[in-house]
Amino acid sequence: MTKETLHLFLSHYLSALSEETQQTVAGRRFGFDHVIEQLGVAHGWQVHRTPSHSGIGDTLPKPKKEPEHGIDYAFFSADRTALLIFVLKDEALTYKNFTAERFDTDLRRASQHDLTLPEYSAIKGVRVILAYNKNDDEEGIEEFTRLTKTLGTKVGDHATLEFERWNLERLVTEVEAKLLTPALLPANFFKSLTYVCWQVGDFTHGSNQWEEVLLPDWKELLESLLAGEVTPRSVWMVGVTLPIVRKHGKEEPAFETGWLDLAEWAMIALWRAAKRSKDEAVRKAVTAVWLETYVQDLERFYLRHGDDLGREHSLNTRTEYSFQPVAESYLAFWHLGRLGILWFTVTSLKFADTEEMKKAQGERLAQIAGWMLGLVQANPGAMRPILDVHHVELFLFWQTFYRHGETQIITQWLKDMYEHLLVRRRQSKDPLRLIASDNNWESVFEFIVSGKAPTEGYGRSSYLMLMLLELGFSLPFQNRGEYLKCFYEHLVLGQDSEGQPLGFAESVELAGWAPSKDWEDLVMADGLVRADERGVALMTHNFQQRSRRTTEPLSARIEHFVQQSRQQHPFDVSSRIPFSILALACIKTRSPLPSEYWRQLIFSAPQNPQEIPSSV
């Protein structure tokens, strides 16, 4: 996040606040009075008067039932010689509002403060500060100037009187300088955010504490920030929370990816909120936060480190040797997924339709694709899917180059992937011979430690392999047949070119999946029901048929299956949520991606039901 972005977010956030924080009949109302109080404290001033009683726990403050005399907040300076009186307005400073919204009255009353009370005995000067979080115009400012000139320069006989005006810009600047802390948020979030900030300063990305303590707390905080009716204000509140959290991050290299992890969960929460809200302003705010924080930071991360991914074995880690292939695969797929998301996000951005912009966009896309290719070529872990859900990252890689029209790269990549999987499957003692169908890292580790598959069905069905087989249809015709044949005969049926068994320890069935209608909600929800626990499993029996279709070519059998699946279980890929976010949610929740995302690019549209032959 850049300084400009932060400035913008703070500006949006502060301007979206009311004057006072309070619980109303309509719901919770967050005011910038709280910000003023915290700024005062940050300046070292002592609070003298507040407009409300502090809330207890998560409850909001309650307004005091006493005359304000135009004063919302009053502070003593640190040496107690100056009194700072804040007049707060959540209105624009305009000529019309100056009187209508009682700017003049409140300023006048604040300037006439009674300093005869003993507590003011040391006061030598009074500063009346008009703070407002909306726009202003020249006429409004003129009115302010005119009025303050008439109110004189003294209070009583001794104390000087000065007037200041803190407009939105000044408020933002003050917050940037003094209040990028959990105290910026309303008091009821202070504790949770403080705790999250403490955790990000202490835990390492990926550690048990990160996964088991920080992430649940972070998700809970995001939920509470976006609870109730979603407004732009709540979106901006998340927007300003992000830099606060980031600022507190542990000073170590792992926090760079740790930050992206936190931002990703925030993006999923925001887009989930955006889906819930019908307000277009909310969607725009979410889009802005998404693009200006996550996407920007992701791109910046790879601008710094993307080239390193292309260095030979750059993801090599010092790990116990049996875990090393898994660790490096984990890291490689982590980057492959993010780069795929970044590429797709950039490709879907609508730039001004100028040649220069188009060229710049093309260069950005080529650069991201270059990083992906470098990663795959330099790090063997990128050719080693461990979980079945790694098909999402593989799809993102394929999509990138397919859309670039790089068929040569795709052909080579699919061939290499097939060979890698084949070599793995031939290692009858190696736990990695199977792709973890439960998408659970702990199962993989358990298998490595114990040497036994965690469950009987572990790795015995594969959606990933079916996808790789279907992706074969994207190859040029001259390469397709050989790829499909080798992949199917060797990897799926486990036979060599002479039809002799390759001696695989287990058989694996290619498995399709049709998601349920509420897939999008489920995958975005990260809730108790996982997206892949709904829908229909489409078991292929590896396309082996004993009926009249035995002589049917393999490609025809696969196409027939695809046609039927699409016809019987149609899936609409259009969504109000960007695909990048859906793909990110799949990666983060380890949920499968509906096949339609690649099928729509490879296969022709499904036929009408009456044109499809009945299943055999």
Add this chain to the structure above:
Amino acid sequence: MTDHAEANSIPQMTLPTQTPLTDEVFAAVRAWQPEPPWKQVDSIQKNRAAWETEVTLVCADPSIVARLLARELPSSAENDIAIATMLDRVQLLAGHFQFTKQLIEVLVAGYMAPLPQERRQVVLRAITSDTSEISMRANWLTRAIRTLDFPVEFLHAWFLEVLPADGSGSGFWSVVGEFTAAKPEGALAMASIPQLDQTPIGRQLRVRLLAGLRFNPAVPSRTAEELAATLAGLAGHLDPERRIDYLRTYKEGAWRGDIPTEELRSVMETLNRATAAEQSIGFELATAIISGSSSKEHHMVVLHWLRGHALPQCTSEQKLKVAEAVWRTWKSITIAELGFDQVTLLFAIQPVAANLAGVWRDIEHTLQEMMHAEPDRFRQTVRALAQKHWRALRDALDEGKAFEWLLGELGQLPWVEAFVTGISGSTNRGERRLGAYLFEALKLQPSAGTPAAKFDTVGFRTWLAEFQTRNVYETVAAQLVAAAQRVDEQDEWMVQQFQSEAYYQCLNLPGRCLAKIRQPAATLPLLQHVVEAADAYFKTLSDLRDSPIKAQQIPSMRRYEIRKAQLDRRRMQEMADKNSIFAQAISKSYLIYGNQHAYLMEGDLSSPSGLQEFSHSFEMPRIDCIDPEAANHRQLNALATLAELRRDEESGPAEIS
């Protein structure tokens, strides 16, 4: 009745004073309590020389023998089993010396001489009634059998009773031999008993009797004629089993070298036309001749016969006999004398399965002796073996135990480096493979500058593929340095392939490869580039060590790493306990507190001593962990290359004529 009581039942007499040790032995026998009187045993056996002298005197003087018999073994004794027990004790007390046996032999014969025929037979049976001691007691009977008369029918029945009980011992066969030598007419009569055909032991007895007769010059002429007729009947018998019996009669004579050379040659020629079963006797005959005291001429006859019969399809027993024949003769009979190299018989019986340890041990013995005595012949033999029978040789080498001794000595020889480097560059696949194997097994470290012939394309492809399939570890650097000098630098493809492999190995084993080729690489430009590239690789990795691209932890993995380490430790401990004799023999204590330990032994607490740490580390091949698929794929490709080269080789002209 106990042994003790039985011994005491023998009447005691006073012995003359000129046989003090004999007196002492018999006194000790009489003093036998449930346990032998050990102190006396010791004193008798320590006086071995005096004892031998005394026994010689006793045996030479019939009067002393008579007195001894009268006192210790009166013929009135009814309990023959007790006498046998007493003689057992004499043997034990006086030691298992030849002269002790001689004394007992004399006593037994003397004891039996005055007995009537029936009693003699009873005594013989009594002495051989304890089958557990039969082999030893057989030695006591030879004099009696030789000097006393027994009916042939009795001896026939008695032999057939006793011989099976003799088991693996050969005591009674020597009794049969003595009988045959002393009583040729009786032996021939026994050999003619038809019932001998009914059991294998009967047939074996007949063979032994006939064998003893046919090479006995003392056989009376009339008996000799009958014997010739009997042998001719067997030789021409329709039943091949009888003919085999006939052939077996030669074995006895073969052992002693008694067969006239021409007769041996004739027999061996006969075997050329015989059945497979009869031919197998040829191998037995060969072993008997070569391991016995036959002449060089006999050995040569046998080796020539083996030349025609040593074949890959020989049984493991036959292969063993061939290998033994070569081992026993390679030095004593020169190629010039023999007319061919008997070592070629070792090739003729290939393939020899790796589990035929005996055959490979004899081959190893031959080569091991040859290696020191005739290095040129050794090198030639080894190369020929590798050329023609690499697979069998490799299997035997891989079996682990064969050639351990040989390799241990070979590694010390000054010419080994040049030899191994030379065969590594051979155009023959088997030689190259043996070279690669020896490189690793002998941990050779040839220096840069060792002159070597350049690879041709096939040679390089084979070397590379073999290098890749063998998972070279110990000598990876040395092999690369040696190979670098043989790469044709004009051949771009070869240079690229070699450098790629060397780079892979430097990345895979930075300690064993990169660090060790750094110095020789200074003079080998091919490797210099590789070292530079590998250094750059490790520099990049070092720069990226803390890179954010891989700084994150893998969720849950640490927990499982700890669990695996615990499990590995437990498995290792179990394995150590199972395989270590030491661990099984001692009791184990598990310390819970303290960093020193003391132990209570027989009531005394030892002084504290510190705990010892021990550890062992080795370099893991990196690429196997980083990119196991590629490592595997590389090996599969190498195997495919080797298969392709083999096909080409088989379809093309043979490399070795």
